[in-house]
Amino acid sequence: MSPVSEPLVTTDNKRASFSAKLENNIVETGSTPAVKSPLSQRRISTSSLDEVSLIDELPPSKEGPSNAPEPTTASIITRFSRSSTASSQTTSTNSGGAPKPSTAAPVSRKPPVVPTPVQEKPAPMRRSPFSWLSRAATPKEPPQPKEAPKSRRATNSSIVSNASTSTTLNSELLLARIEANKESISKADAHEKEELLKGTDSLRESFRKIREREGSPQSPTSTTQSETTEEVVPAAGSGTNTDDQIDWDLWQAVVEDPYKIASTMPTELNQAIQAGIPQTIRGTVWQSMAQSKSIELEGMYREVLALGPQATAVDARPLFGSYWPPMTAAPSSPGSSRLGSPKASSPKSDTSSSRTTFLIGEWAKKTMAQLEKVIKKDLGDRTSFGKYKVDQKALLNVCKAYALFDPEIGYTQGMTFVATPLLMNMPEEEAFCLFVKLMCKYNLRSMFQERMKGLELRLYQFDRLLEDVEPRLSVHLKRQGIESSLYAAQWFLTLFTYKFPLQLVLRVFDLLFSEGVEGAVLKFGIVLMTKNSEALLGKDFESLGPFLKEKLFDVYLDGAPSATLLKEAGFFGNGGEKEVYRANLMVQDACSVKITREMLLKYEVEWTEAERTKRLNELELENLRHSNAQLSAKVKKLEDELELVNKEHIDLLNGMVVKNMENSHLSDENAELAREVEELKKVVESQPMEVEAKFKAELDRLMARQLEVHQENQSLEEQMLEMEKELVETKMRLAQVSNEHDVLKNKWSEVKKTITAD
């Protein structure tokens, strides 16, 4: 919870549970400070006393958040006047805030600048000493909800003390990172340690050289130094230290042993970083803080670049040896390993298992030549700060070598942007080592990984923080349909190098190397939104777009830059950034945004949970879809079956109808037949008599005929008898005639004889 939001959140009744939690914490603080006070410095107790009395006097009001900026602006003005002119005010603030005179320069402008953080005082006091001494888990919710009103009436002295305490608070992330770094080193093997030592030594050496060159503390503004250009490109020397003396002792101590300095004087270190790392030693300090320098890896880098154009990650891999980047052992578990840089898991444990799977994917197959082709497309005018004439070959080399070094990530657009500020501050070998650290140890890698889950997490954290800090703005943007993915994705992926002025980007980098990427980018993101919230609230979608993209930093434009700042701006040389920005103010504002590891962790857990739920939902949806499909298929099948059955049914019905019709037809026929039978029967019955009668009649007729015939026969017989009689008579006559004939014949013969004889 950021200080600004806290009171607001508490007033928000709907977040009952949240405020309840806060209340608990308040109660806790009420008692704990007393217990712990012996451990902490004196100002703790005073501040907590302030706190108590104020709680009674001024209950938190809605105005809390809107009032908060007031002191800020006031302090901006005072601070600004101070930074340009070393005035008497400096001394007064100095007396209150800076415990160590040697750090006067950075500290002096520090205290007045951090009025907003005033509110955070009690919580940090409790936590930060605790966290770095014992690393024990601290209470999750820092209890500072009621402090907002106090800032309005805080006395000058309390502001000062508050300011310094807030710095302590804000060193929490720094300390956490350093701790984690230390841990990972303690786990590293002897070889790694040795390498690290060598690297540190060489950094010390180069620091010493620079210091010698820069000469005494009286040496004026460090201008472009031809000797140092190999180390330090004459880029934006946005550190205000340029017009002051560089606190060589402090920076030397940082380079000597960043852990020691971070744990013994976190406040001073933090203030110094907030005031800007001096340009001349910026590259060296970055590397020290990141512990990136490795002579060995630099050698490997050169070897890999010397490989032929056909070389791929497979060839580069053996050269990189033990420096292989951490594998994504389980890409699906976005768990704690992703929590910022501090927890970046040691690669040692999982490399062996991943070795086989390592060289898979599109980037693993790309040859040097192909990589070059791809990366070259994004060089030149297509990079940020192109006008600064960063060595494009070096930029290409760093990106190319990284793609070979870590083929799981390969080359992703945006990398050139990140590498550019590095190359402005150190030679390419060192820039490569630092880039590797940034990706692997600072876990920038998770944002570039497949699916970009790290980016999603960061965006989620940003959304939640924005809701806490600027609820109205958050709602406004949501209503306008502007999501953080639209404008903040590029901030986080490129660490603000995409569209923003170099002067400010370098300062962002200062902070992120000390505090870790996660906290630093979120702080800057939030502070940009807070600073512009009024402007943003008055804009709609149309104008929000360009504004969010390019105008956010304009609030830090210095309308009337002081002579020293102008001189500094001249230092940017060929950069062409005409505007001068109040970089210190921005960094200080960013540092006053209270983001604790607990908050980040909490939001990470929330996000992980949300992701898990989302995945589960997706899974369930998938399952439901699947079963739905199955059921649909089943329904379809049953419907088909039903249809079939229906069809059968209809067929049957049709059949029945047909049969019925047939049936009635048959019965008709039957009746007909029965009738016929009846008739026939009658016929049959009547037939015999008829037949008999006929027969009789016929018989009679025949008898009569027979009689007739008989009679005829008789008459014929009589005729025959008569004829026979006739015949006999005839025959007798014949015989008579014959006799007569004979007689006559004889007579004839006698006659004849008589005649003849005659």
Add this chain to the structure above:
Amino acid sequence: MSGPDNSKPSSSVKLVLLGEAAVGKSSLVLRFVNNDFQENKEPTIGAAFLTQKCNLPSRTIKFEIWDTAGQERFASLAPMYYRNAQSALVVYDLTKPTSLTKAKHWVAELQRQASPGIVIALVGNKLDLGAITDDNGNSLRAISTEDAKSYAEDEGLLFFETSAKTGEGVKDVFEAIAGEIPESALKSRGAAGAGMGGGRREAEGVLGGAVDLAREGFGAKEGCAC
């Protein structure tokens, strides 16, 4: 920006650009919005967003243009960007065959996952290069108009070939999309809160209590602005 012609209904349409890296998505937008062209535009990281009005005879459409990063690694972010989009430009480079393959993937993904009824236009960019021939007299064009067009017809997409460099065809694409957006899908932005799309309403819901606090001021502001 607000046109003098207030009689015509005005509504906003969310349009998302998708397509392989370096096909000219941002350049198309730059040409449409500012009528400008930059030879070496920096690659888009994440997304960019712009607005531009498009006057049709019957109505005015205000495009809310979401321009996305093309590199493969950024593909996983795309769903965040095309959520609730009513229209999409899927862009390919007509001198580069792989870019059409990628475009087809985007079309498939949009059809599967984007809002139903989303109007998709397939755009072959770099028409100016298509007219150029190399030393051997071969055209730089690698994808014929017919091939792309027939694919677009099969999938029910609008189809155009453009040159962001010369400006050829760019305006037509947006006008055609504006004309294709069904009347029913348009929501005019009226009084405060009334015209919010689904996504915005959803956002309000998420914020719950915090909204009440802010709503008053917000509403008043909107009212004044109109």
